[in-house]
Amino acid sequence: xxxxxxxxxxxxxxxxxxxxxxxxxxxxxxxxxxxxxxxxxxxxxxxxxxxxxxxxxxxxxxxxxxxxxxxxxxxxxxxxxxxxxxxxxxxxxxxxxxxxxxxxxxxxxxxxxxxxxxxxxxxxxxxxxxxxxxxxxxxxxxxxxxxxxxxxxxxxxxxxxxxxxxxxxxxxxxxxxxxxxxxxxxxxxxxxxxxxxxxxxxxxxxxxxxxxxxxxxxxxxxxxxxxxxxxxxxxxxxxxxxx
Amino acid sequence: xxxxxxxxxxxxxxxxxxxxxxxxxxxxxxxxxxxxxxxxxxxxxxxxxxxxxxxxxxxxxxxxxxxxxxxxxxxxxxxxxxxxxxxxxxxxxxxxxxxxxxxxxxxxxxxxxxxxxxxxxxxxxxxxxxxxxxxxxxxxxxxxxxxxxxxxxxxxxxxxxxxxxxxxxxxxxxxxxxxxxxxxxxxxxxxxxxxxxxxxxxxxxxxxxxxxxxxxxxxxxxxxxxxxxxxxxxxxxxxxxxx
DNA sequence: CGAAATTTTGAACCGTTTCAACGGACGTGG
DNA sequence: CCACGTCCGTTGAAACGGTTCAAAATTTCG
Numbered sequence: 001x002x003x004x005x006x007x008x009x010x011x012x013x014x015x016x017x018x019x020x021x022x023x024x025x026x027x028x029x030x031x032x033x034x035x036x037x038x039x040x041x042x043x044x045x046x047x048x049x050x051x052x053x054x055x056x057x058x059x060x061x062x063x064x065x066x067x068x069x070x071x072x073x074x075x076x077x078x079x080x081x082x083x084x085x086x087x088x089x090x091x092x093x094x095x096x097x098x099x100x101x102x103x104x105x106x107x108x109x110x111x112x113x114x115x116x117x118x119x120x121x122x123x124x125x126x127x128x129x130x131x132x133x134x135x136x137x138x139x140x141x142x143x144x145x146x147x148x149x150x151x152x153x154x155x156x157x158x159x160x161x162x163x164x165x166x167x168x169x170x171x172x173x174x175x176x177x178x179x180x181x182x183x184x185x186x187x188x189x190x191x192x193x194x195x196x197x198x199x200x201x202x203x204x205x206x207x208x209x210x211x212x213x214x215x216x217x218x219x220x221x222x223x224x225x226x227x228x229x230x231x232x233x234x235x236x237x238x239x240x241x242x243x
Numbered sequence: 244x245x246x247x248x249x250x251x252x253x254x255x256x257x258x259x260x261x262x263x264x265x266x267x268x269x270x271x272x273x274x275x276x277x278x279x280x281x282x283x284x285x286x287x288x289x290x291x292x293x294x295x296x297x298x299x300x301x302x303x304x305x306x307x308x309x310x311x312x313x314x315x316x317x318x319x320x321x322x323x324x325x326x327x328x329x330x331x332x333x334x335x336x337x338x339x340x341x342x343x344x345x346x347x348x349x350x351x352x353x354x355x356x357x358x359x360x361x362x363x364x365x366x367x368x369x370x371x372x373x374x375x376x377x378x379x380x381x382x383x384x385x386x387x388x389x390x391x392x393x394x395x396x397x398x399x400x401x402x403x404x405x406x407x408x409x410x411x412x413x414x415x416x417x418x419x420x421x422x423x424x425x426x427x428x429x430x431x432x433x434x435x436x437x438x439x440x441x442x443x444x445x446x447x448x449x450x451x452x453x454x455x456x457x458x459x460x461x462x463x464x465x466x467x468x469x470x471x472x473x474x475x476x477x478x479x480x481x482x483x484x485x486x
Numbered sequence: 487c488g489a490a491a492t493t494t495t496g497a498a499c500c501g502t503t504t505c506a507a508c509g510g511a512c513g514t515g516g
Numbered sequence: 517c518c519a520c521g522t523c524c525g526t527t528g529a530a531a532c533g534g535t536t537c538a539a540a541a542t543t544t545c546g
Binding site (some may be wrong): 406407443444446447450466 | 533534535536542543544
Binding site (some may be wrong): 163164200201203204207223 | 501502503504510511
């Protein structure tokens with residue numbers, strides 16, 4: 001998943017000389033706690049989140065990459081499409097995650113809000129200028145980018161070599177790791193989004209979850225939530241034990 | 244593919260204050276032409292490649308990430324394994340590509356030579372020191388990392404949503420794009436490696452190539468080479484036209 | 487030249503997809 | 517408050533693409 005979420009609450013850093021945000025008018029850089037270190041801390045200020053409606057398109061694959069976006073609340077899906085409509089979701093983004101760090105001329109993927117989302121937008125040019133002034137920021141972004149790459153490689157292993165059960169179990173473990181220590185899991189995304197993330201169909205995801213529930217490994221209190229009843233068994237499923 | 248190859252020939256940059264390379268003893272940083280720009284050019288010098296035998300392990304998944312490697316000749320496979328031996332190759336690296344840029348404590352993948360390879364190794368600590376001295380280098384590495392991420396996302400789309408024919412056709416187009424303008428394609432990797440890269444089996448790769456050859460789309464002059472006879476038809480196959 | 491490794495080819499099998507229908511949750515309007 | 521339609525998720529049965537198993541053909545290398 002691109003820009004894995006940090007545990008810290010996102011904060012916004014007002015930066016002099018930065019172009020005003022197109023949405024809230026403030027001159028700031030919203031970063032998560034992990035980024036707000038060293039020389040950056042002197043810039044720390046208050047957040048000015050911008051609300052975006054559910055299913056809003058944050059960026060479209062192929063459009064000129066002139067904006068940098070920082071998610072401050074909610075969940076975002078990052079996806080790529082084939083000509084005939086087949087979709088691969090390459091990652092989910094949450095509060096603190098960045099979007100548009102890559103250096104190309106155009107966005108290599110689309111990003112859409114899953115439910116209502118708060119974001120901060122920055123003009124790419126302003127962001128580049130800031131990088132020149134703050135070398136530490138570039139290092140932080142490189143770390144971030146490295147994390148994304150590592151996540152992408154793990155996901156390639158999942159998509160290329162894991163069975164449906166292993167994919168769903170790995171996914172549940174990932175999400176449960178992200179969403180704190182409790183065994184309760186929030187699933188902001190639909191079955192279709194899970195399927196497009198795992199390279200499966202809706203039906204296979206549904207069947208696999210049902211089978212896990214029947215086996216007592218998980219429970220499904222609601223459509224958008226799950227609970228890990230047997231973490232050991234779930235981990236076993238993720239790493240390829242018998243069904 | 245991590246660190247996609249640049250078209251320029253790799254050069255080596257001697258850097259004062261850098262720890263001696265463990266293999267050749269020289270104090271240098273080997274970079275491809277794309278990196279040797281601006282302030283870095285003053286450091287340009289001669290290459291001191293280190294030869295490595297075929298199938299040599301350059302780094303092993305899980306080992307402490309204390310080295311940075313720059314490929315100066317040959318091809319390298321970057322892969323991840325599941326407990327039962329299933330393998331996913333997440334990328335192939337060629338001259339000019341970097342290995343070990345990611346910032347983690349341990350390597351998230353293994354890297355092995357495909358045939359004889361020349362590399363330059365650097366101690367991670369020295370590399371970090373150099374980054375502090377040369378902010379421009381960090382920017383270049385960030386660009387590089389972004390390219391890797393974009394390639395990884397394209398590959399996720401391939402692994403998650405493309406058919407076998409689309410995968411093989413996309414692969415051939417990628418390689419042909421990389422290896423110059425001619426329709427002749429060098430394939431340093433085996434069928435097994437192609438299969439593990441594309442998330443298929445050896446048999447499916449072989450059958451698909453044979454079918455393309457029979458259809459006159461490609462020819463197969465040798466086991467490790469191919470030729471695109473009908474680029475238009477190959478592109479059509481890659482984007483999902485009828486078989 | 488001969489043995490081992492790799493590639494190709496064939497046939498049966500199987501996990502996932504596809505196609506189809508059902509069920510439940512939610513929101514709207516009567 | 518309930519009827520109704522829509523959307524989403526679940527469940528079932530059949531079909532298919534790719535895998536698995538097996539063996540022949542080709543290449544590589546000592």
